[in-house]
Amino acid sequence: MIRKMAMVGLLGALVATPALAQAIDPNQPFNDGSAAASMTAPPGVVVPGQDPGVSAVNRNEAQALAIDTNTARAERNAELQSYHAAVHDYHQAVQARRDTIAMIRTTQSRRDAAYARAMDAWHEQVAACQNGNHQACQAPTPDPAAFE
Template identity: 35%
Template sequence: MKMTSIALALTLLGSTATVTAQTTPPAPATSGSENDVNSPDVAAANRDVEAQAAARQNAVTDANAGAQAGADAQYAADLDAYRAALRAHHREVALDARIAEHKERAYADAMADWRRQVYACKHGSTRACNAPTPDPANYW
C-alpha cells in the first residue's frame, strides 16, 4: 500500500511539473543576430516582404482595373444596343399608329357611305338598295 501511495505521489508531481513546463514561456535569447529585430538581415527581409506584398497588391489592382474596364465597355455596348432597340421600337409603334389611324379613317368613311346608302334605300332608291355594302379596304 505504501508503495502505491509513493508511486501515485510521484506521478502527480511529474504531471504538475509537465504542466508547469508547458505554460512557462521560453526565455528570449539575447545573443545572436537571428533574434535581433534591429539587424540588417531582418530589415532586408522585412523590405523584401513589403515589396512582395506591394507587388501582389499592384497585380490585384491591375487585374481589377482590367476587369472593370471590360465591364464598363460591355455596359456601354449594352446601353447603346438598348437605345437602338428602343428607337427601332418607337419607329415601329409610330408606323403602327399611322396604319391604325389610316384603317380607322377608311372604316369611318365606309360607314358614312353605308349610312347614306341605307338612307337612300329607305327613301325609295332601288339603286342604293341593290348596291353592295361599302368595303373599308376600298377606302385606302
C-alpha cells in the same frame, strides 16, 4: 574596500547582463558598420525598414498588389464596357419598340379614317335606298379597304 570593489563589479555585471543576454535574431542581418547598413545606427543594431529581407518581401507584396490592382481595374473596365453595351442595346430596343408603336398607331389611324369614310358612304347608300333608289339598294356594302 574589497567589498566596495565587489559591489561595483557585481553592479556592473548586473547592468551588463541584459545586454549580453539578448539573443541574436538569425532572421535579421547583422549590422557590422558596412556600407549596406545605416551609418547612423551603432554596430549590431538593425535600423527598421533597412532589412534587405523585409525590403524584398515588401517589393514582392507591392508587385503583387500592383498586379491585383491592374487585374481588378481591367475587370472593372470590362464590366463597365459590357454594362454600357447592354444599356445601348436596351435603348435601341426601346426606340425600336417606340417606332413600331408609332407605325401601328399610324396604320390604325389610317384604317380608322378609311372605315369612317366607308361608313359615311354606307349611310348615304342606306338613305338613297330608303328614298327609293333601287340601284343603291342592290349595291354591295362599301369596303373600308377601298377608302384607304
